[in-house]
Amino acid sequence: MTTGATPPKYKIKIDDDECMLCERCIDNCSYGVFRREGQKIVADSRKCTACHRCIAMCPRDAITLIEKPNDYRSHPLWTRDAREAIYKQANSGQIILSGMGNARDYPIIFDRIVLDACQVTNPSIDPLREPMELRTYIGKKPRQITLEKTKSGDCDLKTKLSPNLKLETPVMIGHMSYGAISLNAQLSMAKAVSEMGTFMGTGEGGLHKKLYPYQDHMIVQVASGRFGVDINYLERGAAIEIKIGQGAKPGIGGHLPGEKVEEEVSKTRMVPLHSDAISPAPHHDIYSIEDLAQLVRSLKEATEWKKPVFVKIAAVHNVAAIAAGIARSSADVVVVDGFRGGTGAAPRVFRDHVGIPIEAAIAAVDDKLRQQGIRNEVSLVASGGIRDSADLTKAIALGADAVYIGTAALIAMGCRVCGSCYRGLCPWGIATQKPELVSRINPDEASKNVANLIKGWTLELAELMGAAGINSLESLRGNRDRLRGYMLDEEMLKVLDIKPIGA
């Protein structure tokens, strides 16, 4: 190894005066950072991923973790990351893997959009006293309703409705598969969405038996690997999602390493024990929009046209035209996943450099569907980097019917975004299949955390809507008049179709 070792990223310090030698840090660290040497706890900072498990569990607050300052010669172009990537590849000749979403310092468009509030001429609505409606239906909508007057004078509904998902709040949890994350993590989220009247995705990992009680709140995924897909699986889901791409790695497939495919995972995914589960980038039967339409229809046919079918794509430059094609393929819902989306494992170069932000993608897709006069017939779900209720509200005002959250739900269960999910050692019991780590999540407790998060966002969304004088979600959707751009350039304002502040 001619390049030698790179300096550690984090520095752990233990305050020996405070430490009571309980060894909890040793037990909790799945990366093996800590060991006891006599009357001292010693840390090997090089192994640390900044997952914060030790700090959270230390009863004496004796542990300090700092991000180590760059000790290379400073250089504006050859940053630490650039240099370390080269050292890594010079040694390995491999693709560099990383986890948990784009880590580049791109400007965050959400943070340059502000919301509106009423003053004087138009009263704000107080959600504590007035009804505030956050219910939304996801699925195909009729272009118009046909009514027939009966003899008694009332109206009979002639239009037959397509199946829709009824959401009591526009926050769903996106697809994170069993295998990529633990069963306890999935169970916690499933309990939470059932309680909150919303939905979550299974990811491409099949549906474990323990999730059956929550199946009415689960969207089952059909991805290119077709793992876990059979008629029983399809019939159990409340809806079906075909995954074409994901925001964190547009244009490439997935790979669950054999080590993670332990017995239960192998059964649920229907793949041999310890074999690599590879979902290729393309579906073997989809090479055109017509092929996609066929798959949409076959899935509907298989489930007797009782379930909405979602199609998820990554936000890329031509996303609007692609989404319009999908909308015409009989799909009921288009999911667009932006380049801030997280994932357990992605080649770093994809995670950081491919795709476009969800804000621009949603605006463009919503526009295109409207130009084609079909926006109202198909639902639009935004995902990829939704961090709080403000992002949620802005995404809806830009045109989304609902959002998927991913990383935010994991953070609610303890994830500290250390970005090491691909190693399968998640000390929080989330991105791991190791029983001793998985058991760190108690689904009853963690589900409360996730439900609380959704509840809190929902309350804030209601407050934001009330401040804008709006009492139903339908009137927020696509209401770009309630948004203004702050320090966004003219071109971006045009894409988002919003006015600048002060206008």
Add this chain to the structure above:
Amino acid sequence: MCGIISVIDRLGNSMDGEAIKKALSLMDERGSGEGAGYAVYGAYPDYADYYALHVFYDNLLEPKAAVEELLEKWGKIEHSEEIPTYSSGRMVKKHIPWRYFFKPDTSLFANRESKEEDAIISLIIKINTEINGALVYSSGKNIGVFKASGWPEEVADFYRIQDYEGYLWLAHNRYPTNTSGWWGGAHPFNLLDWSVIHNGEITSYGTNRRYLESFGYKCTMLTDTEVVAYLADLLGRRHELPPEMMVKALAPPFWDEIDEMPEKDRNLYTAMRMAYGPAMMNGPFAIVVARPDYIAGFTDRIKLRPMVAAEAGDRLYISSEEAAIRVMEPNLENIWMPDAGEPVIGRLRR
């Protein structure tokens, strides 16, 4: 603020504009002298088969020639004249109001379900978006809208509203808060058979506008009232919803109420909200929508603006204030405050 008043004679008997002028003027403090207007149905019996296009011209040169060239190209102008006005005091002619009695040549408009109306709408959109200095603000058959910046009595005298006759009247006194007071921004807002008066602010404007755009409407008037007229046209004419259901699409029952309904209604109202969610209007409002055979008044779903209805004989009145109705008819038989979102509909029985 803003004051609205409307009346329909359900037998179709004519009323002149004197009473409604007085009633609207009573509500002067609901305005700011920046806009008032009147709509009268039954105004042009001699040209009842023609679309009465009222146009504001900034001058009588380029825009007028351009509009007439366009109209001649797509149909026939039966008669045209300047709308008589009487300037006095503060009321000076800012735009020149002109009226055309026009019939489109439908053979020129291919592949439309409802050719005449769609032809007129596309002509109006063309004029309003492409011809500088011309604005079509009234386009119904046998219907006339008269509006300007000014107080109710000034605007009435400017057009001599008292001399017009009709069986259905709408009137509006404006307190602009969103856009500056300009002639085109005054109410009533009209499109074909539809006229709208509106007190309030529509916070769902952005959603409604984008929804309408996907059906080919272009919102050019910078006022939220315009979307109400287009929504009425879309739902009432193109989608053929009866007026009660149109109102229920624009100001639907709450989900909690829908959940409590018997199954048949629950399905109906769920379907309505699913299909027409983007058409529903939010924010504070009291609105009267008129077409030749009915008026429909309704408020927002939590009644943030006042609305009162009253009857006397064959006449139904809807207004912001009881006192204004009493100016028109002191002997009312029936007077009530409709619930939030509850439609009040007066139909022509003729």
